[in-house]
Amino acid sequence: MTPQRWVYLRKLLSGFPSFPSSFSSCRPRVFSSSQSAADNMAEEAKKLAAYSAVDNNVQNNHVVGVGSGSTVVYAVDRLAERVRQEKLNIVCVPTSFQARQLILKHGLMLSDLERHPELDVAIDGADEVDSELTLIKGGGGCLTQEKIVAGCSKFFVVIADYRKDSDALGQQWKKGVPIEVIPMAYVPVSMTIAKHFGGEVSLRMAVSKAGPVVTDNSNFILDWKFEHTHNWKEVNTAIKMIPGVVETGLFVNMAQQAYFGMEDGSVKVRKAPVN
Numbered sequence: 001m002t003p004q005r006w007v008y009l010r011k012l013l014s015g016f017p018s019f020p021s022s023f024s025s026c027r028p029r030v031f032s033s034s035q036s037a038a039d040n041m042a043e044e045a046k047k048l049a050a051y052s053a054v055d056n057n058v059q060n061n062h063v064v065g066v067g068s069g070s071t072v073v074y075a076v077d078r079l080a081e082r083v084r085q086e087k088l089n090i091v092c093v094p095t096s097f098q099a100r101q102l103i104l105k106h107g108l109m110l111s112d113l114e115r116h117p118e119l120d121v122a123i124d125g126a127d128e129v130d131s132e133l134t135l136i137k138g139g140g141g142c143l144t145q146e147k148i149v150a151g152c153s154k155f156f157v158v159i160a161d162y163r164k165d166s167d168a169l170g171q172q173w174k175k176g177v178p179i180e181v182i183p184m185a186y187v188p189v190s191m192t193i194a195k196h197f198g199g200e201v202s203l204r205m206a207v208s209k210a211g212p213v214v215t216d217n218s219n220f221i222l223d224w225k226f227e228h229t230h231n232w233k234e235v236n237t238a239i240k241m242i243p244g245v246v247e248t249g250l251f252v253n254m255a256q257q258a259y260f261g262m263e264d265g266s267v268k269v270r271k272a273p274v275n
């Protein structure tokens with residue numbers, strides 16, 4: 001390599017800040033050299049929410065469901081810290097390849113639903129949370145295992161930053177509802193959803209690979225951009241009935257509490273309405 005090329009390369013590389021050592025998400029994140037103050041604030045808010053949720057909901061001898069995404073990274077950091085400091089006996093059930101890696105990396109006890117089909121608590125992120133604690137999840141493609149694990153948990157806690165806190169779904173999150181489908185069915189499923197519920201449905205494409213995103217379960221993801229608020233319980237049930245649909249990213253009546261890290265450094269806790 002010529003000295004000029006070496007100087008050029010060093011210059012180029014110096015523009016890339018290093019990734020936080022604990023970060024390993026199922027959703028790729030790209031930091032530009034001018035990562036804004038708003039991004040830093042959101043990261044701080046994720047950490048606040050995650051730490052607070054772990055401190056208030058995890059106890060000794062708990063079986064804990066570990067969600068996926070960038071916010072959960074902070075929750076696992078805190079979980080590992082508490083296990084070390086308080087000598088807690090905790091078993092962790094992952095919701096994705098990413099979650100499994102996080103558990104292993106921190107030396108936490110890894111389990112699964114065969115050995116621990118009943119969990120005390122599941123802690124997971126969300127793409128958006130409405131006033132009733134209905135969630136959109138699956139921005140990182142991990143919705144199916146997340147829903148299974150949350151469904152096996154006595155208590156399901158959501159952790160998020162202030163940007164996810166909405167009155168109605170679609171207010172903040174503009175990428176639509178993720179839907180995991182069997183690959184051969186993605187066209188008919190897309191057509192059926194658009195026909196019955198309107199909006200636009202697209203096959204999620206990979207970023208650093210040619211072709212579609214392939215989930216941890218070897219399926220595809222559709223993103224349904226809806227046009228207006230729906231009865232999410234009905235829509236979720238109807239979409240699940242379409243042959244080829246594995247799961248939707250609509251989590252209705254599942255979360256009991258949501259912890260939001262706020263811009264002012266506080267943590268806002270919202271509880272699900274009593275039915």
Ligand SMILES: O=C[C@H](O)[C@H](O)[C@H](O)COP(=O)(O)O
Pocket residue numbers: 026027067068069070071072124125126127137138139140141142143146
């Ligand atoms: O598939 C990904 C999961 O549903 C995540 O929990 C969700 O996308 C939120 O991720 P993050 O904490 O990175 O915003």
